[in-house]
Amino acid sequence: MKTNIHFTELLRENKYCSSFEVVVDEVGTIKSFTSDFGNETLNDIQKMVNVLVRQGGITINGKGQVIHIDINDIGDNEYPYYIDVYHNLEDGIQDEDSVIPFDQELIDEFIIG
Numbered sequence: 012m013k014t015n016i017h018f019t020e021l022l023r024e025n026k027y028c029s030s031f032e033v034v035v036d037e038v039g040t041i042k043s044f045t046s047d048f049g050n051e052t053l054n055d056i057q058k059m060v061n062v063l064v065r066q067g068g069i070t071i072n073g074k075g076q077v078i079h080i081d082i083n084d085i086g087d088n089e090y091p092y093y094i095d096v097y098h099n100l101e102d103g104i105q106d107e108d109s110v111i112p113f114d115q116e117l118i119d120e121f122i123i124g
Contacts, residue, residue: 028092031056031080039064039071058124062117068096068109082113 033044033056044056059080063069069078077099084092092113111117 028084029082033060033078033080034075035060035071035078036075037071037073039069042075059121061124062120063096063111066111068094068111070098
């Protein structure tokens with residue numbers, strides 16, 4: 012399935028902050044998601060989640076969960092943008108589960124899936 016043009020441009024331009032709330036099942040398949048922009052497809056977000064799982068940014072714990080993925084601009088000169096991932100736990104959201112530099116290599120992986 013072709014990646015949505017808006018999502019591709021968002022990633023390639025590397026200048027937008029964005030936020031996603033993703034509901035995944037026990038194996039990491041997305042059941043639903045919401046987005047700040049709302050122009051991404053389920054396939055786009057599934058690719059992003061798959062890459063973040065492979066990179067160790069998202070932990071699949073064998074049961075369904077809600078995950079917050081934030082692309083933000085609070086980085087430094089080397090990596091001005093980062094992706095923060097927060098997992099909803101039974102006792103609430105755990106801050107800074109993972110922080111990953113949002114660089115061109117990661118963007119390319121998101122587009123490929």
